[in-house]
Amino acid sequence: MEASSYAxxxxxxxxxxxKAEKILKxxxxxxxxxxxPRQISSDCGVCLRVEAERRDAVAEALQGGVNWERMVxx
Numbered sequence: 001m002e003a004s005s006y007a008x009x010x011x012x013x014x015x016x017x018x019k020a021e022k023i024l025k026x027x028x029x030x031x032x033x034x035x036x037p038r039q040i041s042s043d044c045g046v047c048l049r050v051e052a053e054r055r056d057a058v059a060e061a062l063q064g065g066v067n068w069e070r071m072v073x074x
């Protein structure tokens with residue numbers, strides 16, 4: 001099994017997540033909106049999942065457009 005195949009970006013609110021999704025869609029970066037995995041947080045919510053190797057491109061695309069709380073490799 002690979003060490004990390006996905007990265008998930010967590011945001012302070014659902015509206016931040018949706019704004020980030022719009023930015024990534026416009027940038028042509030493949031992503032998926034998913035529920036926050038239980039091993040990360042017990043809070044209900046959504047996050048963005050991307051391939052681990054795309055995490056730097058995602059962070060760069062979101063820079064200045066929307067704030068994110070943290071990124072976790074899965």
